Amino acid sequence: MLSACIVLTGCGTSKKQLLATNKSQLQLRSIQTRAFDTTDREKTLRTVIATMQDLGFVIDDANYILGLVSGTKLDNFQLRMSVTVRPRGETQLLVRAGMQFNVTQVEDPEPYQQFFTALGRAMFLEAQNVD
Amino acid sequence: MGKLCKGTVLLFISAIILFGCAKKIPKEALQLTPESLKLRQLQTRRFDSKDEKALLVAGAGVLQDLGFTLDESETELGIIVASKDRSAVETGQVIGAVILMALTGVPIPWDKKQKIRASLVTRPAGTDDESTLVRVTFQRIVWNTQGQISKTEPLDEPEFYQEFFARLSKAVFLDAHEL
Numbered sequence: 001m002l003s004a005c006i007v008l009t010g011c012g013t014s015k016k017q018l019l020a021t022n023k024s025q026l027q028l029r030s031i032q033t034r035a036f037d038t039t040d041r042e043k044t045l046r047t048v049i050a051t052m053q054d055l056g057f058v059i060d061d062a063n064y065i066l067g068l069v070s071g072t073k074l075d076n077f078q079l080r081m082s083v084t085v086r087p088r089g090e091t092q093l094l095v096r097a098g099m100q101f102n103v104t105q106v107e108d109p110e111p112y113q114q115f116f117t118a119l120g121r122a123m124f125l126e127a128q129n130v131d
Numbered sequence: 132m133g134k135l136c137k138g139t140v141l142l143f144i145s146a147i148i149l150f151g152c153a154k155k156i157p158k159e160a161l162q163l164t165p166e167s168l169k170l171r172q173l174q175t176r177r178f179d180s181k182d183e184k185a186l187l188v189a190g191a192g193v194l195q196d197l198g199f200t201l202d203e204s205e206t207e208l209g210i211i212v213a214s215k216d217r218s219a220v221e222t223g224q225v226i227g228a229v230i231l232m233a234l235t236g237v238p239i240p241w242d243k244k245q246k247i248r249a250s251l252v253t254r255p256a257g258t259d260d261e262s263t264l265v266r267v268t269f270q271r272i273v274w275n276t277q278g279q280i281s282k283t284e285p286l287d288e289p290e291f292y293q294e295f296f297a298r299l300s301k302a303v304f305l306d307a308h309e310l
Contacts, residue, residue, distance in 0.1 A: 045208055046254050050266075053174070054167050055160075056285055058270045059250040064207035071250070074270045074283035079160055101156040114161035 023107045031109045033096045034116045034127035035088055044093050044123065045069060048083050051119045057081060078102055081115075094130065095119070173289055175266040176296045176307035183209050183253045183263050189302040190251040190265065193295060199249060209253035219245035219273045240275035247271045247286070265307075267295055 021028060038044060041064075048069050049059055057071035057079075067085040072078060080100045088094040097115055099106035106112075120127035178186060184206060191201055191211050199213035219242040228239040249269050256262040269286035296307040 042207065049208060049210065049252055050254065053250070053252060053266055053268055054163060054171055056167070056170070058212075058248050058268045058285075059210055059252065060212060061203045062205040062208045062210045064205055069208075072248075072270070073160065073285075074272060075160075075285060076283060077154065077157075077160075078272075078283055079156065099156075101160075102154065106156055108156070110158075111156055111161050118161070118163050 021105060021107075028107060029096070030129070030131055031107070031112050032098060033094060033130045034120075035092045035094050035130050036120075036123060036125045036127065037091060038093055038123070038125060039087065039091065041067060041085055041087075041093065044085050044095065047122050048085065048095065048119060051115070051122045052081065052083075054122075055115070055118060088130075095127075170287060171266070172310045173287065173292050174268055175264055175310050176299075177256055177262050177264055177310065178300075178303065178305045178307060179262050180303070180305055181255070181261055181263060183255070186253050186263055186265055186299075186303060187211055187251065190253075190267070190299055192302055193298045194249060194251065196298065197295075199247075211251040212249070213251070214246055214248045216244060216246050219243060238277075240277040240279070240281070242273050242281050243276045245271050245273040262308075264310075265296075265299065267292065 023031070036044065045062070045064065045067060049062065052059060052069065052071045055073065056075065057073045059069065059071045060080075062069045068082065069085075070080065070082040072080050078101075082098045084096050086094050086096075095116075097112055099111060099115075116127035180186065187204075187206065187209060191204070191213075194201065194211070194213045197215075198217075199215045201211060201213045203212040204210060221242060224241045228241040231237075231239045247269060248271065249267060252266045252268075254264050254266075256264050269291060271284060271286055272280060273282045275281040300307040
């Protein structure tokens, strides 16, 4: 009877996933974000799209005005990635990528590093860390 | 253990393996390999036209001819996203499953339906070039008769791409040059 109560009250906390993240907001942002020395939003967004396609993603959605691109890679897993491009000061653009692997947020720095390396190469620019 | 109990345990274990509980993102998932470059060549053609919009519209037409519904588009970035839901039933698999079920008494699922997704992307070939690159990529999710995802995979067979570009080429009256 007691174990049944525990099991039953356990239900409903899965909703808290809405706000849950493992790493701190600041840590996550620095892992997921790089700055590039360019102000060409369109070219950058198109390069993000091409890089994602090179990495095997099928693009789901893109919005030029909002500077968003999202895509999914399916290969016995579901990897979803969302990228935003925004201006940073007068001379740079800030690119932020968020990834979800099946049902977990990707919080390791390595996959993001791999993506930004590929993106930097495609842009012929260095992906600079942002704190 | 009864036959049904053993079967249920087997199914449960295979379900866990299949859905990769707590599986970590594989290292190769975000790596550019020689395979990636081969795929780029397979999925891309160059057209001698600067009219991206015309190529996008024609590409959308080809996708519609192939039975896709158009989901998203963004002209400024040269993108069209489309999908289609179809049966994924393969006779061979069904026969195998039915035989296995008869032998073991355990319900064996088979592939029932799939969602095929496509992205069509255009971009200028280069600043002094009068041509446009068109890249199309396909993938699918397959569900089985028990409503579970049975497989998710990219669709990389060369025939798909050759057929798509043959149709696009005809629609725009231009040759589809390989990279």
